[in-house]
Amino acid sequence: MALPERQTDIGPPKYDAYLPPVIKENYGKWKYHEVLTPGTMVHVAEGGDKIYTVRAASPRILSTESIREICDLSEKYCDGYLRFTTRNNIEFLVSDKGKIDPLLAELKERKYTVGGIGPRISNVIHTQGWVHCHSACTDASGIVKAMMDELYEYFTTKELPNKVRLAVACCVNMCGAVHCSDIAVVAVHRKAPTIDDANVGKMCEIPTTVGSCPTSAIRPNPKDKTVVINEEKCMYCGNCFTVCPPIDIHRPEDDGVAIVVGGKISSLRTDPKFSKLAIPFLFNEPPRWPKVVDAIKNILETYAKHARKHERVGEWIERIGWESFFKLTGIEFTYQHIDDFTFMRDTLRTSAAFKF
């Protein structure tokens, strides 16, 4: 069958073709919004028009069958209009208030997870993991599923002092905002890579490979058309593997995940912050990563118990001090927590005032 004629460099369709009429009419004229329930909110325009949003979680990986079901629901209740959020939630855009309850009832019947609005956990930003990535050293979707089954009520109902943004990255490339999340999981290696010398010469550009190392641990071995790694300098980032596949960083029995905490991206109250190391290593334990899930729940619930209203995880920790964070959570402090890389100068303590 003949294919239709291709077009190039047309860019995406213009957004206005996909806006519900009430949004088109009130574009840029919204006055305020109110969170009605953990999964619903209303935005009110200057002239009084309203748009209701019903938010449901998606597992980020969606089959076309599920997308069609979402389409059917949007046609039944929202004249076919919907959107996704930057955190992979589905948002049904309801113009007719009377359709909210029937929509919520059908979502409940079909076992959708409605929530994520306000001071609670929203959906989890995560990466591809073993599902589809060459450099993954854990499975992101698997950890997210295990974690959110356990923290489910913090999405659907329970309140926290403020929003808690969770993320999972399946390697230190971090294709997501793990480095600025309230609580995040990042997969790490712990041993220097092995080198398949015979293939390095065939498959890799030596200067690029040498240049890929942040600690200058790689030097060329021109005689054998390969490279040599100084294992004492290697910090196991895997960037050499990315540019040179015969350098294999994967060691399933030694790989696992670290947990980082206290990041944020908004400027509310305090500046955006990087996440910092809480737990340097936990083993991969598929399919449910029980120790990872327990560790996250412990941090979350310690925060929920001790933080003041409106404090994000990072703001709470800065107020009480990191020494208190480790004490309250019972997390062991190790050599790995003390930065010996680019941020060392900024992170060592230069004051005699601290807590025991």
Place this chain on the structure above:
Amino acid sequence: MGKYETPMLDELEKGPWPSFVTELKKATKVSPMADDELGQLEKSFQTKRGYWKHGGIVGVLGYGGGVIGRYSSIPDEFPGVAHFHTVRINQTSGFFYTAEALRMICDIWDKYGSGLTNMHGSTGDLVLLGTTTENLEAIFAEYSSRGWDLGSSGSAMRTPSCCVGMGRCEWACIDTMDFTYHITQHFQDEMHRPAYPYKFKIKTAGCACDCVAAIARADLSIIGTWKDKIRIDQAEVKNYADKGMDIQGEIIDLCPTECMVYDGGEIKINDVECNRCMHCIAKMTKALRPGLDKGATILVGAKAPIVVGSLLSWVLIPFIKMDPPYEEITEKIEAIIEWWDDTAKPRERIGELIEVKGMRPLLEAADIPPVPQQVKEPRKDPFFFWAESDFDK
């Protein structure tokens, strides 16, 4: 039961949170590729390692990006995913869709691919997961003839993305969706034909809440703000108090600049001292609103940890107007990118380049004056450069 036994993955169909495993199983009804994806993933769960090779060079004629080659490292065992390439479709601004459009996207994908998607990928694209090399041209023809283009990949302008902005948010100080559409169209060539030293991401957020994580995830972060006074509806302030809000404790005491007072009746703000952090506005949505002299702060440099540590974007232009046709901001972005493109080594992000060269060359190249808003504090060391041009002043 499917083609393979998947006891570990089956475990992840239990529990209340939506299951990606259920999605993978649904896709097996569309394509046998999804069976082998499930089989290989079960093997990963059993052995704790992935089985994907590095991306190969695949794509569509005339484009150098938008498709990421993905091949199984054990194709004899899982032939259905021997090729399992990713196709990035440029999402709409603000991720708005109609059922009709999404069904069209699904119909084409079912015909040529695995039936699996990501709604959406980390950069923002609508991601189609898993197809073969021979289907790529057909996929591109089907989508582009219906008005949908590929996103980008590799050392290119990456698909710009934004928050919902004026579409459904009262805090949007700039039209994030329209600007993102504009800048995406402006950089079509740079998106589809990778010719930069490395990737370059632009994200646009309507206010300092930054729902698109621009400040953490974009080489060029555009964040809406205002210069005049926060608008106050004192009647609504009273309503919040009447409903029991502790205005002193939750709003006034948490203001980082201590620029607000509350006398039990009205809120007064010393706007000169306000740093526009959004806390009070976000907590009193009916009483407080951003001002009316709106524009954006432009920041530069954010990236994830590879190679020598994460960066958050640094302030470059404290305030710039963002009204159509966006001439000034577009010129500035072009100048910033040109400096990086001309100066950077291969695989060097703009934040890393600034760390090597300092901020001055970029400021000069883009004709941006040095201002205190660019720094948290002036330098602490006594080592600084002088240029000949400094002596003429």
